[in-house]
Amino acid sequence: MxxxxxxxxxxxxxxxxxxxxxxxxxxxxxxxxxxxxxxxxxxxxxxxxxxxxxxxxxxxxxxxxxxxxxxxxxxxxxxxxxxxxxxxxxxxxxxxxxxxxxxxxxxxxxxxxxxxxxxxxxxxxxxxxxxxxxxxxxxxxxxxxxxxxxxxxxxxxxxxxxxxxxxxxxxxxxxxxxxxxxxxxxxxxxxxxxxxxxxxxxxxxxxxxxxxxLPRLSRDEVAQQMTAILGKTPEYAKVEKVYERSEGIPLFVEAMLDSGDECTFPESMQDLILSSVERLPEETQRVLRVAAAGGIRVGHALLAAVSGLSDVELETALRPAIAGNVLQIADNRAYVFRHSLIREAVHDELLPGEHQRLHARFAEEISKDRELVPPGRAAVELAHHWYGARDDRWALISAWEAARKSYKAFAYTEALPLLERVLMLWDRVPDAAELIGTDHTGVLERASEAANAGGDVDKGVKFVKAALSELDEAQEPARVAQLIARRAAFKNSKGQIGVIDDLRHALRLVPDDSLDWAEVVMPLSRHLMLRGEIDEAGELIAEGLRWVREHGERCLEGDLLLNLALGHSLNGRLETTIAINEQALEIGRSEGSGRLTTRAMGNTIDVLIDMGRADEALRMAEDGWRIAKQYGRLRGSGLFILNNWAEVLDALGRWDEAIEVVDMALSHGPVLRTRYSLLRVRADIALARGELQLVEAILAEIGVFKERPQEFVQDIISNARLRIGWYLTRGEPGAALGEAERVLSYPKQSSKAMLGWRLLSLLRTVCDAAEDVELERTAAVRGHAAEVAAELSVIGPVVEAYRLSYSGDFDAAAAAWERLRRPHNQAKALLRAATAAARCGDREGAATRLKAALPLARALRATPLVEEIEVLSRRVGGLQPAQEPSELLTPRELEVLRLVTQGRTNRDIAAELFISAKTVSVHVSNILAKLGVTTRGEAAAAAHRLSLLS
Structure with missing residues (x-):
């Protein structure tokens, strides 16, 4: 109505x-x-x-x-x-x-x-x-x-x-x-x-x-609104007054016209909104105040109970408000204020004592009959009303119950403020612990769990610290150990050091024949593996596996197996790693554990990359992403799988696809460690394409330039590799050599293909670049690198390809990279082989290798590598003629270019070609790079000049 x-x-x-x-x-x-x-x-x-x-x-x-x-x-x-x-x-x-x-x-x-x-x-x-x-x-x-x-x-x-x-x-x-x-x-x-x-x-x-x-109405539109409401054309002066005072807000126009034909103007907009309420009968206004305390929507039965009116009395009282369009009738016998501003204005008119009494009445009636509110809302309604009634005892009880309900619905971020309310009210309620069945520390523990699940790390840390301050580890060691382990998890998610020290402390507090001990061993052994303490981690895992198998803790067994496999991966024992991962994967599937299943798949993809089994890795990445979404693991293991997916695409030279995957993963807000891994993939591609401004921004975010403390082997080596690449691309071989010296001083190197051997291959490049200016330092780095190489295992085709590059057999390395379908590595190996041939006077051999490398580099838009190839080609007299633009552009790119020359936007092009606007953006970037231009206008001019679209 x-x-x-x-x-x-x-x-x-x-x-x-x-x-x-x-x-x-x-x-x-x-x-x-x-x-x-x-x-x-x-x-x-x-x-x-x-x-x-x-x-x-x-x-x-x-x-x-x-x-x-x-x-x-x-x-x-x-x-x-x-x-x-x-x-x-x-x-x-x-x-x-x-x-x-x-x-x-x-x-x-x-x-x-x-x-x-x-x-x-x-x-x-x-x-x-x-x-x-x-x-x-x-x-x-x-x-x-x-x-x-x-x-x-x-x-x-x-x-x-x-x-x-x-x-x-x-x-x-x-x-x-x-x-x-x-x-x-x-x-x-x-x-x-x-x-x-x-x-x-x-x-x-x-x-x-x-x-x-949505803008305000114009003067003419206000006039149209007034005409429609009044049923006649208003006077010009009246339109001017209403428009000036309402400032084009339709609700205010309605309120002004509703104030009477004289069109009076109260001092404030709240008075204006209330004017339609104040003309209603006093009993109607009273019931509206009651309804306002209940919210913008309140059920008939609840309003009748709180107001103390019979059904007939309530309907009689509300009829004028409905006729005046202050209230509207909603479904399920409920009333709703026509606009939230009207409800707010009425609610603000409540006196303090009246406000408390009404909230108490709502709480009392809902407590008697929870069906007075929609299903699932009683707990939070009670928490709201008891708190509004300033009844500390019931406000605490109801907040605890509402927090439990929110937690059950996975609404951890809603549970957290309710738990904070419990903590705030605790000292005002003498028997609080008896009322809710837990002590103050228990509330802090629950709040830390909610903060952890909701991703609020900073609050989680505060709650853990507060809980630990209330506990004596001698009296309640298991409880303290659990909190310390949670604090370690918070530290890890923030990329802080000290995680292992915390976990070792927690392990000392619990008996070594208990589930608590095994649950601490799981994260501790994983972190030890990542730090390179593989022997210590292996001993803990062996003991942990014995215990969990005796007690049938299958999921915990799977986690420990994955930690064990991680150690084999870092040592380069790839087949063993795959076999153990498969055991964990089977446990995850049989137990229906999405966390374990997706973690096992992510780890297996990583190993397949090291083994050069790219097609299998891509298939598993696609399956893993689908299963992660199915199990609700999208932002956890799912993003780890996306990171591995991007790494496969990066290795295969499918860089535009890799960037799309990275961008998609970053849009999901990954935890800090996963975010850094994704950014490293993006930085590798940006370095290869010479996008130094982007590289600098990424390295700054990761903390590469600040020497942020790192504990994990993978982080240390990956960051060092990025710093070396940055210095080499900027033409600073001396700085790159210094970074090589620092990373070689790290005592734990990995046989993993994409870590240790990839680094050694890069160090060979650094030494070749710096040898002319830093002969002695270069010799020392070569010697130290050789000692490291002698200790690392050589298993799998990817390690072998990197080993060939490191040892200087660049032709064999190029052939190996070609078999592995890794064009960037292949082109770099061909350039290095050409350089070696040129130094030996074999100009023809150098030119032949450069002619093979140049199209690979150009197709990747690897600008620094293209420039190096072209410079050496000019020196040996075998410069590869630039391809005609028409040969470089694919049929799809020519279609996009045709529409670009017509001045069409990316969205227009996407609609025309039935593709996404993001894909159009990638095509446009490729076109600009291939034509050697920077703007769409220049691309259109080049298209006409070169007759590409004729």
Whole structure:
């Protein structure tokens, strides 16, 4: 029911409505995933979205609605997604919705809606939340298989952290056609520290996410709105007054006209909004104040109970508010304020004592009958109202219960502030421990778990420190050990040192024949392996395996096996590594452990790269990524697998594809260590292409220039290799030689192909470059490198190829790299062989090798290598003539170039050729590089000059 103050005509917004429709058209093709609609409070976002939804529904689309409420910030997790699920269940029934998901997946959705049965009992809490995200993504994609689907989420400025994370996840990963997410937010509410600001900034960089700002109405549009409301054309002076005072905010225009034909203007906008309320009967105003304490939406039965009115009395009291369009009737016998600003204005009018009493009444009635609120909301509603009632005892109890419910729903970030509230209230409630069944330290431990699962490392560290300060390790050693191990995990995720010292301390606290001991041995042995302490780690693993096998701890056995395999990998024993990884993989599959399965697959991909089995590595990477998403391990093992995938593509010279994989992985917000690994792959490609500015930025972020302390062999060697490459590319062989001296002084070198032998091959290049100016130092480095090489094993074709490069047999190395299909390494080996031939006077042999190397380097756009080849070619008189541009451009690149010359944008080209805009961007970059130009205009000019498109 609408009052006369709302325009019956949809005024203005044609441009914005067209933009939404265009985005929906692109979403149906799979090129747009989301629209962020921002605007001030009262500017008409809801009306615009409703009109858009009406148009889409009339066209056959399925529109789902979910809204965020202020209560979300107090732990009401996933509110908009729960609402959308509830709509689906109401329309189709839970069985039909469950049928759209993989077998058993509805048990994850049961954490949001009880209609889906009993939630899964997944003990791997860090995977459950990610799996829930995957199931919602799958659900949207399956819904879109039958008809276009739109998910509308309003007021995301109130979204809880878990909802914000799910919004970001869906926006990045929703690539299926026929799905569009439309989200609204108050742009004027976003202060500098607002948690939505970084989410908006992140989404603004995601391809397929559009931003749309809803402006205020113009003077003419205000006049149209007034005419539609009044039913006649208003006087010019009245339009001027309303427009000047409302500043084009539609809600304020309505409120002014609703204040009477005299069009009086209160002193404040809150008074203006309240004017329509103040003209209502006193009993109606009283009930509205009660409703405002309950939130923007409140059920009839709950409102009747709190207000003390019968059904008839309540309906009589609310009828004027509904007729005046202050309240609207929602589904399931609920009332909703027409606009959140109206509810806020009414709520702000509550006196302090009245505010507390009303919240207490809501809490009391919900405690008596939890069915007065929608399923799943009682706990957080009680926490909200008892806290608002200033009842410390019940506020603490209800916050603890709500935190447990949030934790069960994988809403760790919503559980955390509730646990913080418990800690804040603790000293005010004398028998707090008896009331909730745990001591103060137990709350701190739970808070540290929630912080760890939610990725809030800094808070997690604070809670762990606080908990440790309350415990005596002599009295509760196992408890202290668990906290110390968690602190070590926090340190590791932040890239800090001291992890092993913490874990050794934890191990000393627990009996060596207990599950606690085995659980500490697992991370400790892994870190020891990574630091190169392979013998010590092996002894711990052997004892740990004996214990876990006796007690049937299969998943822990699998983890220890993977740690054992890691040591064999670092020692270069690749076949043994594969065999042990397969044992762990089988355990993971038989136990249904997504964490163990994906970890085993990621480690196996790494070994396949070292063995030169690139095709197998690519297939497993693709399978592993799919399985990681299936198990909800996308941001954990999934991103580790993506890193390995990028490494395979990098080795094969498929650099543009590798960059896409790296960018995709980085967009998921990996933990710091995984992020650094991904950036190293990107830096390797940038170095090879001479993109020094990008290389410098990456190395600065990783901390390569700051000599950040490192404990792990892989980090130490990889960072040293990047520093050496940086110095060589900048023409500073002396600095590169100094870095070679430093890395050789490290006592633990690895036989792993992509670590130790790759480094030794690079050191040969450094010595050859620096020998003329640093003869003695170079000789010392050569001698030290030879000692290291003598200690390393030589197993597998990749190690052999690097060994040939290190030993100076460059022709054999080039042949080996060709067999392995690694064109960059092959081209470098050919250049080194040509250099050696030229020094021996074999100009023809040098020219032959350079002619083979040049097209390889050019195809990779490896600019520094191309320049080196061309310089040596000129010296030996065998310069390879540059290829004609028409020969360099592929048929697809010629198609893209044709559209570029027509002035088409990347998005236009993508639509024309049925490819993604990102792929178009890659093609355009390739075209510019191959034509030797820097702008699209120069490319068009070159195309005409060279008659490429004739």
């Amino acid at each position: 609408r009052g006369r103050s709302v325009s019956p005509v949809f005024v203005g917004r044609e441009e914005e409505l067209a933009a939404l429709s265009e985005s929906f058209d692109e979403a149906r093709k799979g090129t747009v995933t989301a629209v962020l609609l921002g605007g001030e409070a009262g500017v008409g976002k809801t009306r615009l979205v409703q009109r858009f939804a009406e148009h889409c529904t009339a066209g056959g689309a399925h529109v789902l609605f979910g809204g965020c409420v202020e209560l979300s910030t107090e732990g009401l997790a996933y509110a908009p997604f729960t609402a959308a699920l509830r709509q689906l269940v109401r329309e189709h029934g839970p069985a039909a919705i469950a049928g759209l998901l993989p077998d058993g997946a509805e048990r994850d959705l049961a954490r949001l809606l009880p209609e889906f049965g009993e939630p899964s009992g997944d003990g791997e809490t860090d995977t459950g939340r990610a799996r829930l995200f995957e199931q919602f993504l799958t659900l949207l994609e399956r819904l879109a298989d039958s008809r276009p689907t739109i998910l509308v989420i309003e007021d995301i400025h109130w979204a809880d952290r878990s909802s914000r994370d799910l919004i970001a996840f869906l926006s990045r990963n929703l690539h299926a056609p026929q799905v569009l997410i439309v989200m609204t937010y108050r742009s004027d509410d976003l202060h500098r520290q607002h948690p939505l600001r970084p989410v908006l900034a992140e989404l603004g960089r995601v391809h397929g996410v559009h931003r749309l700002d």
